[in-house]
Amino acid sequence: xxxxxxxxxxxxxxxxxxxxxxxDPISGHDNLYxxxxxxxxxxxxxxxxxxxxxxxxxxxxxxxxLAERTGGTYSTLKVQPAELEDxxxxxxxxxxxxxxxxxxxxxxxPGTRLTVL
Amino acid sequence: xxxxxxxxxxxxxxxxxxxxxxxxxTISGNEYVYWYRQIHSQGPQYIIHGLKxxxxxxxxxxxxTEDRKSSTLILPHATLRDTxxxxxxxxxxxxxxxxxxxxGTGTLLAVQP
Numbered sequence: 001x002x003x004x005x006x007x008x009x010x011x012x013x014x015x016x017x018x019x020x021x022x023x024d025p026i027s028g029h030d031n032l033y034x035x036x037x038x039x040x041x042x043x044x045x046x047x048x049x050x051x052x053x054x055x056x057x058x059x060x061x062x063x064x065x066l067a068e069r070t071g072g073t074y075s076t077l078k079v080q081p082a083e084l085e086d087x088x089x090x091x092x093x094x095x096x097x098x099x100x101x102x103x104x105x106x107x108x109x110p111g112t113r114l115t116v117l
Numbered sequence: 118x119x120x121x122x123x124x125x126x127x128x129x130x131x132x133x134x135x136x137x138x139x140x141x142x143t144i145s146g147n148e149y150v151y152w153y154r155q156i157h158s159q160g161p162q163y164i165i166h167g168l169k170x171x172x173x174x175x176x177x178x179x180x181x182t183e184d185r186k187s188s189t190l191i192l193p194h195a196t197l198r199d200t201x202x203x204x205x206x207x208x209x210x211x212x213x214x215x216x217x218x219x220x221g222t223g224t225l226l227a228v229q230p
Contacts, residue, residue, distance in 0.1 A: 004160070031216065043161065045217040056217060091160050095216065104208075104216055105151070108160030 002026065004109035006092050012115045018080040021112045025074070025094030031055075032075050033095070033106060034067060038088035049075060082116045089113050120144070121205045126225040129199075135192040137224050139205030142186045148209050150181060151218070152190045154201040161204065161220075164190065195228045202226075 005024045013019050025032045034046040046065070047057040051072035060067070064083070069075040079086055093106040122140040129135040141150065151166040165172055165179045167188075172179045178191040192199055202223040208216065 033217070035218070035220075042222060043155075043218075043220040045219065048217060059217070093160070104149075105163040105166065106161075106216070106218065107163065110158075110160050 004092055004094050004107055006090075006109040006112050008112060009110065010113045010115075012117065013082055014117050015084055016081045018078065019082055019114060021077045021079075021090055021092075021114070023075045023077070023092030023094075023109060025092070026096075026107055029094035029096050029107075030072070031095040031097070031106075032069060033093040034075070034077055035059075035091040035093065035108075036088050037091070038085065041088075043091065046077075079114075082114075084116050087114055087116045120207050120219070121221055123203070123205055123221065123224045125222065126227065128227050128229055129192075129195045131197060131228050131230050132194055135195040135199065135226055135228070137190040137192075137203050137205075137226060138187065139190070140187045141205070141207050144185050144207050145209075148207045150179065150185075150188050151206045151208055152177070152179065153204045153206065153218070153220075154199075155204070155223070156198075156201040161218075164203075192226075195226075197228050197230060200226060200228045 007022045030051050032049040035043050037043045045059040048055045049069045052069050066078045089111040091111045093108045095106045149166050149168050152164040153161045155161045165177050167179045181188045202225050204223040
């Protein structure tokens with residue numbers, strides 16, 4: 001079974017440019033999450049999709065970040081315009097279901113390393 | 118903010134058991150204890166989780182104290198590939214609630230040859 005994949009693995013852009021990150025979850029997983037780790041900080045939650053709907057977007061830092069999951073399959077995270085402080089590693093995770101008991105684990109992708117110059 | 122406290126780092130000899138402690142003194146009755154790890158340059162990896170009973174899987178064992186205020190993750194025979202940052206996370210498990218993970222600073226486990 002293929003794991004969570006993310007594209008690109010690395011991206012280097014200049015301040016003010018736009019970057020779009022893509023995440024392909026494990027097939028059949030309704031839940032999709034975005035996290036990021038900026039330099040020297042802890043991994044922070046950004047948002048959570050259930051299928052195509054945003055369940056929780058409390059971690060999105062500002063309106064320069066836009067996440068979509070059209071059709072409830074893959075997801076994109078767009079940063080426009082990028083700022084220096086957006087540099088870091090962006091992780092995507094997927095999970096089969098939510099609720100009490102087992103099966104709530106999240107499976108992470110390898111991350112996209114974003115560098116804004 | 119993370120609701121767990123872990124030591125910053127630990128060492129373990131290869132082949133020996135690694136015992137990683139976690140304090141979660143403010144845990145509530147409906148919160149599970151989850152353990153993840155992050156090996157350098159990879160995404161976090163799920164290890165194990167539990168509510169109040171001890172749990173074991175192919176990767177590790179989880180021992181939760183009776184009062185649930187602390188737990189210990191046990192890697193029975195640590196290998197060099199187990200060198201990673203280990204995160205202890207408490208999380209509510211309710212249908213409809215967000216499942217976001219709140220990562221702290223974790224414990225850097227260094228397995229020594």
